[in-house]
Amino acid sequence: MLSEAEGKQLLERVLGLSRADEAQVSLVATESGHLRFARNSPSTSGHYCDHELSLRSTFGRKSATATVNQLDPLSLQELVARSEQLAQLAPEDPERMPDLGPQSYAAVNAFDPALSSQAAAQMVAGSAACLDRARGAGLVAAGFSEASDRASWIANRRGLRAYHRSTEAGFSTTVRTARGDGSGWASGSGNSVKQIDHARCAERAIDKARRSVAPKPLAPGKYVTVLEPACVASLMQLLAFSMSARSADEGRSFFSEPGGKTKLGQQLFPESVSLHSDPAAPVAPGAPFSGDGQPQLPRAWIERGKLQNLACERFWAQQRDREPVPPPSNLIMSGGQGSLDELIASTERGVLITSLWYIRFVDPRTLLLTGLTRDGVFWLENGKIAHPVSNFRWNDSPIRVLRQVEAMSASVRASPREGSASNLWVPALRVKEFELSSVSDAV
Amino acid sequence: MLGALAGGSLGLLEGCAQPARTPAQPEAPEPAFDPEVRALAALALDAARSAGASYADVRIADYRTQSLRTREARVVSVADDTSRGFGVRVIAQGTWGFAASSELTREEVVRVARQAVTIARTNSALQREPVQLAPAERHVAVYRTPLRRDSFQVSLQEKLDRLLSINALAQRQPAVSFVDSRMTFLREHKFFASSEGALIEQTLDRLHPAFTITSVDQNQGGFETRDSYTDPRAMGYEYVEDYPWEDDVREAASDARAKHAAPSVEPGKRDLILHPTHLWLTIHESLGHSTELDRALGMEANYAGTSFLTPDKLGSFQLGSELINVVADKTAPGSLATSGYDDDGEATREWPLIERGRFVNYQLTRDQARWVHAPRGFACSYAESWRDVPFQRMPNVNLLPGPQPLSLAQLIANTDDAILIKGRSSYSIDHQRYNFQFSGQTAWQVKGGRVTGLLKDVAYQSSTPRFWAACDAICSRDEYYVGGSLFDGKGEPSQSNAVSHGCCPARFRQIDVLNTSRKA
Numbered sequence: 001m002l003s004e005a006e007g008k009q010l011l012e013r014v015l016g017l018s019r020a021d022e023a024q025v026s027l028v029a030t031e032s033g034h035l036r037f038a039r040n041s042p043s044t045s046g047h048y049c050d051h052e053l054s055l056r057s058t059f060g061r062k063s064a065t066a067t068v069n070q071l072d073p074l075s076l077q078e079l080v081a082r083s084e085q086l087a088q089l090a091p092e093d094p095e096r097m098p099d100l101g102p103q104s105y106a107a108v109n110a111f112d113p114a115l116s117s118q119a120a121a122q123m124v125a126g127s128a129a130c131l132d133r134a135r136g137a138g139l140v141a142a143g144f145s146e147a148s149d150r151a152s153w154i155a156n157r158r159g160l161r162a163y164h165r166s167t168e169a170g171f172s173t174t175v176r177t178a179r180g181d182g183s184g185w186a187s188g189s190g191n192s193v194k195q196i197d198h199a200r201c202a203e204r205a206i207d208k209a210r211r212s213v214a215p216k217p218l219a220p221g222k223y224v225t226v227l228e229p230a231c232v233a234s235l236m237q238l239l240a241f242s243m244s245a246r247s248a249d250e251g252r253s254f255f256s257e258p259g260g261k262t263k264l265g266q267q268l269f270p271e272s273v274s275l276h277s278d279p280a281a282p283v284a285p286g287a288p289f290s291g292d293g294q295p296q297l298p299r300a301w302i303e304r305g306k307l308q309n310l311a312c313e314r315f316w317a318q319q320r321d322r323e324p325v326p327p328p329s330n331l332i333m334s335g336g337q338g339s340l341d342e343l344i345a346s347t348e349r350g351v352l353i354t355s356l357w358y359i360r361f362v363d364p365r366t367l368l369l370t371g372l373t374r375d376g377v378f379w380l381e382n383g384k385i386a387h388p389v390s391n392f393r394w395n396d397s398p399i400r401v402l403r404q405v406e407a408m409s410a411s412v413r414a415s416p417r418e419g420s421a422s423n424l425w426v427p428a429l430r431v432k433e434f435e436l437s438s439v440s441d442a443v
Numbered sequence: 444m445l446g447a448l449a450g451g452s453l454g455l456l457e458g459c460a461q462p463a464r465t466p467a468q469p470e471a472p473e474p475a476f477d478p479e480v481r482a483l484a485a486l487a488l489d490a491a492r493s494a495g496a497s498y499a500d501v502r503i504a505d506y507r508t509q510s511l512r513t514r515e516a517r518v519v520s521v522a523d524d525t526s527r528g529f530g531v532r533v534i535a536q537g538t539w540g541f542a543a544s545s546e547l548t549r550e551e552v553v554r555v556a557r558q559a560v561t562i563a564r565t566n567s568a569l570q571r572e573p574v575q576l577a578p579a580e581r582h583v584a585v586y587r588t589p590l591r592r593d594s595f596q597v598s599l600q601e602k603l604d605r606l607l608s609i610n611a612l613a614q615r616q617p618a619v620s621f622v623d624s625r626m627t628f629l630r631e632h633k634f635f636a637s638s639e640g641a642l643i644e645q646t647l648d649r650l651h652p653a654f655t656i657t658s659v660d661q662n663q664g665g666f667e668t669r670d671s672y673t674d675p676r677a678m679g680y681e682y683v684e685d686y687p688w689e690d691d692v693r694e695a696a697s698d699a700r701a702k703h704a705a706p707s708v709e710p711g712k713r714d715l716i717l718h719p720t721h722l723w724l725t726i727h728e729s730l731g732h733s734t735e736l737d738r739a740l741g742m743e744a745n746y747a748g749t750s751f752l753t754p755d756k757l758g759s760f761q762l763g764s765e766l767i768n769v770v771a772d773k774t775a776p777g778s779l780a781t782s783g784y785d786d787d788g789e790a791t792r793e794w795p796l797i798e799r800g801r802f803v804n805y806q807l808t809r810d811q812a813r814w815v816h817a818p819r820g821f822a823c824s825y826a827e828s829w830r831d832v833p834f835q836r837m838p839n840v841n842l843l844p845g846p847q848p849l850s851l852a853q854l855i856a857n858t859d860d861a862i863l864i865k866g867r868s869s870y871s872i873d874h875q876r877y878n879f880q881f882s883g884q885t886a887w888q889v890k891g892g893r894v895t896g897l898l899k900d901v902a903y904q905s906s907t908p909r910f911w912a913a914c915d916a917i918c919s920r921d922e923y924y925v926g927g928s929l930f931d932g933k934g935e936p937s938q939s940n941a942v943s944h945g946c947c948p949a950r951f952r953q954i955d956v957l958n959t960s961r962k963a
Contacts, residue, residue: 032936034936035566036745036935037569038740038741038742038743038744038745039571039740039741041569041571042538042567042570043539044539044541044834044934045539045540045562045566046530046540046541046542046543046562046830046831046832047541047543047558048528048530048542048543048544048830049543049544049545049546050526050543050545050830051545054524063521064520064523065521065522065523066522066523067522067523067524067526068524068525068526069527069528069545070525070545070547082523083523086521086523086599087521089598089600090521090599090603091518091603091607093517093519095517095519120562120565121565124565124566124568124569127569128568140741140744142742142744142745143745144935172745174745176741176744180749183744185745250620250659251620251660251661251664251666252620252657252659252666252668256664258662258664259661259662260661357748357873358874360869360870360871361869362869362880362882362902363900363959363960364668365665365666366960366961366962368959370869370880371871372872372873372874374873374874391878393871393873393880393904395880395957395959397961400961420937437880437904437957438878438955439878440873440875440877440878441751441873441875441877441878442748442873442875442877442878443875
């Protein structure tokens with residue numbers, strides 16, 4: 001891994017080679033290792049070191065970006081030449097904004113200096129803890145353990161200098177019965193492998209696999225539903241992805257209103273719903289700057305149910321006389337009191353869903369999504385899991401889910417089952433209704 | 444699992460009109476490989492063997508991606524990326540190990556090869572059954588995607604002019620509010636060498652041009668979109684040159700405008716006619732993924748999922764009507780998963796997956812063959828980049844044409860009441876590949892043997908065996924069309940695989956159609 005100083009020197013060398021009117025160079029250095037297992041045995045594993053060195057060159061209002069992963073002097077010259085050649089060929093961009101000047105960024109502590117030397121052994125030990133428990137229970141485990149160390153730099157002619165280094169670790173396991181008639185899943189994430197309780201993940205997945213055998217029929221329909229934090233993470237990530245000010249202003253978003261207006265400022269959800277981002281949040285830190293070098297500031301997206309912010313690119317912000325707002329680098333949803341188990345205990349009747357899968361937009365006008373439940377769906381009765389039910393296809397939207405919130409657990413760190421983000425801090429939710437559209441025969 | 448990008452085509456294109464059976468190019472006696480690359484590969488293999496590997500391979504590869512994005516009269520971004528590096532894969536103590544680096548020096552090659560062996564040895568403590576490779580022929584060969592015009596030799600100006608002319612035409616159409624258009628060009632160049640003596644150099648080219656037209660009703664507050672019916676292809680720039688852009692832009696603008704006033708579909712059981720610009724994705728999700736052996740065995744249980752087609756069903760399970768004949772293929776020119784050799788160094792081929800509705804074969808690699816008592820793999824190994832581990836990935840999976848002459852026009856004329864769906868839109872399927880839900884770019888009411896108008900808010904749900912059993916008509920060979928995606932995701936860390944699916948229009952009886960409109 002390049003040191004901070006080595007990365008800075010490299011960026012200065014690229015800027016020194018540039019002849020463009022403006023030049024912004026960014027570098028990402030990554031070292032990452034992983035271990036996969038399936039059928040109670042390792043399958044594939046790997047380790048890589050890589051770099052991504054990008055240069056955006058601008059002549060007047062013409063710009064282009066080239067990227068290389070080789071850092072030798074010849075490659076740097078080629079990078080500059082290609083970026084400048086493409087920029088000169090590109091037409092003028094009327095929306096081209098000047099590069100940013102010097103910025104100040106939040107101090108973010110998301111780095112474990114011991115990770116690179118200890119992760120490989122920790123991943124093997126954590127996976128072994130999971131495999132031992134699954135084998136001991138007569139069950140079949142598959143899973144994935146990953147640890148990465150990533151450093152990012154940005155520099156430009158106008159004096160912007162940014163640097164951030166973070167480590168990240170994730171673990172997930174799916175435990176199935178030998179006959180394939182039961183399945184459970186659990187995951188953990190953090191900024192070091194040490195933060196993950198592999199044994200606890202294994203035990204939760206094993207418990208769900210055992211409990212999910214012999215589901216009782218449940219007709220498709222709308223039910224009171226407890227969505228575990230991983231489900232909420234999936235929905236909030238997709239909601240955040242949709243929160244674009246320009247799309248709303250242009251009339252092509254759920255957040256649009258007739259006549260070129262938007263839903264900004266509207267009370268869309270109950271007062272219990274608040275969604276923020278803050279890169280320095282110790283529970284789930286994010287990058288302190290966006291890809292173009294804008295500072296990530298603490299920001300309310302939904303405050304006590306009211307829509308407070310939509311992401312707004314710099315050009316559009318200038319046009320509309322607003323502050324530019326980069327998309328968030330983490331998501332922090334305010335939760336309630338108590339654990340998931342306590343939320344279940346307070347539920348008279350309803351469905352408990354462990355994770356959501358293969359989620360896709362159906363209708364961007366309403367943010368209607370479709371997806372499946374997976375690896376643990378149960379019927380709750382009098383505050384307890386009464387029995388398993390089958391998997392379902394669902395058709396619902398994060399908007400409707402947030403409008404239907406009845407109760408929340410305390411927030412925890414969670415990852416969407418699809419996607420790589422691991423820095424969401426979200427509660428489990430109980431919602432008045434969630435639309436289970438049809439039965440899935442999958443186990 | 445398909446990534447959320449890519450598009451749906453109007454007509455047939457050269458090289459894609461027939462389900463081809465072209466074998467890999469004949470092997471030359473000894474191609475002139477780059478001596479420096481060959482020496483580094485030999486060094487990696489020697490270092491791995493010396494460290495205790497019983498098998499080793501190395502891929503030294505470089506990738507180039509050019510992405511252009513525009514909206515209306517503006518070029519939003521011009522990006523050109525290259526990535527170069529190598530990955531060493533070994534078997535040591537019966538366990539796979541893999542390590543990779545972007546630093547192509549002798550010292551780093553030796554370090555990484557040894558690291559791959561160390562990883563394998565460490566993980567072998569958890570291994571229960573040693574990895575075994577089925578026999579494979581040794582190949583010394585060169586392969587290149589057949590193309591007429593190299594996309595990377597086409598000037599930026601020419602490409603941007605094309606995109607901006609698409610946008611300008613779209614903006615001249617009534618009720619078009621916005622248009623964005625884009626082109627992606629990819630080149631994968633890799634040298635493979637193995638401890639079994641394989642030496643293979645391949646250059647694979649792919650591209651995907653596309654546009655999206657949006658029509659906003661500012662008074663009512665609604666908006667409608669229509670994507671182009673383009674698909675990614677393993678071709679050169681000739682795909683862009685031959686595509687009927689003007690027709691598609693005019694039609695897309697008309698469709699987006701008409702959707703505002705189109706009636707919302709009445710839910711219930713309906714007959715469907717699925718156009719190949721749409722049907723390819725249904726094939727991909729329900730038949731392509733369910734016939735992957737790694738899923739069936741549980742190797743993907745934690746992420747992509749398993750399959751309802753368990754090994755006990757091989758050779759006996761009736762997966763669909765007798766009209767359903769599906770082949771796996773990695774040789775058809777123009778199709779995205781086509782190559783001369785896979786990333787295990789095996790020569791690519793074509794083989795049946797489903798014959799007369801019966802499930803007869805899996806997709807598999809060398810290290811999986813023994814699980815189903817197969818004598819060899821089917822050359823399905825692929826890694827997205829030099830830094831990724833190769834594993835079993837989907838070949839092109841094609842639905843063969845119907846046996847009797849039948850055009851789409853005749854099929855429509857023979858249908859009393861149905862919905863015709865074109866283009867890809869929303870798609871989702873469960874982790875065992877049973878329950879799916881799809882929608883298209885456009886849905887058309889068919890009444891009394893003719894298309895009577897657009898419908899909106901249409902999606903259909905079904906379960907894979909039930910859906911394919913309901914197929915009662917497939918058009919004939921002259922309607923054959925190849926769709927596909929650059930972003931088929933599987934594995935952890937997730938890797939993308941580019942894959943195509945050829946098919947003809949087909950009819951499915953009494954499928955559940957739902958109405959997707961909701962109050963905002």
